Amino acid sequence: MSVELIAFYLIGAITAASALAVITVRNPVYAVLCLVLTFFSSACLWLLLQAEFLAIALVLVYVGAVMVLFLFVVMMLDIKIDPIREGFARYLPVAGLVAVIMAAEMFTLIGVNRLRQTIDPANPALVDNGSNIEWIGRAMFTDYLLPFEIAGVILTVAIIAAITLTLRRRPGTKHQDAGRQVQVRAEDRVRLIKMDAETKGQNP
Structure with a gap:
């Protein structure tokens, strides 16, 4: 053995x-x-x-x-x-x-x-005098480029779908709207009151 x-x-x-x-x-x-x-x-x-x-x-x-x-x-x-x-x-x-x-x-x-x-004749990486990673990379981006790109597109669509499912609005939960926050004006949130000097500090 x-x-x-x-x-x-x-x-x-x-x-x-x-x-x-x-x-x-x-x-x-x-x-x-x-x-x-x-x-x-x-x-x-x-x-x-x-x-x-x-x-x-x-x-x-x-x-x-x-x-x-x-x-x-x-x-x-x-x-x-x-x-x-x-x-x-x-x-x-x-x-x-x-x-x-x-x-x-x-x-x-x-x-x-x-x-x-000894070199294993069944291993194409060792036969080519290269590493396994180099052989996989060459095969993936030459012979199997189209399946690799299709798999990337499918994974991207899956990620987008997962994010979309998590961002759905549920009743009773609080959410932030970045667009509405950017459009807020000071006049809509703050009210300035002008008071006369002689009436300031006096009881109504």
């Missing part, structure tokens, strides 16, 4: 165990930390399969943005399951364990990359 296959089974086992922990642990913060480990381990599997673009996208989008946002949201919510707001020290052991596992996976990938000497 090769070193690459051993690393694949080891990281796959970590991915399955952390994914199982996401749905079994009761503490939401622990669940989010396990989900971060699941995504990171999945990215390591993509790297072992020589799909660097998918691995980088998974780390940057999900681990770096979505899961950190989930973690902050869970920390700010007042959930009655467990005493969540007990300080950073409560979650430090689990966070440290997750960080150690992630570091071990990174060192494993570095070792596998150094031991990998």
Whole structure:
């Protein structure tokens, strides 16, 4: 059994165990930390399969943005399951364990990359003496340019539709009209009263 296959089974086992922990642990913060480990381990599997673009996208989008946002949201919510707001020290052991596992996976990938000497003939990126990201970019903007543009248009329409649905007026809610605010004149909001000097300060 090769070193690459051993690393694949080891990281796959970590991915399955952390994914199982996401749905079994009761503490939401622990669940989010396990989900971060699941995504990171999945990215390591993509790297072992020589799909660097998918691995980088998974780390940057999900681990770096979505899961950190989930973690902050869970920390700010007042959930009655467990005493969540007990300080950073409560979650430090689990966070440290997750960080150690992630570091071990990174060192494993570095070792596998150094031991990998042969070029996979089924991988078009390595056959062209280029990276996977370069090959995907060239294929996306040459052979698949029209589907890529159609997907961009569909996503733009979906974003506009979502914004339109959220901006609909509901009865009983207060809204601001920027156009009417700009058109406001001082004469419509402020009334100046001129008083005589001899009557100022006297009782009516």
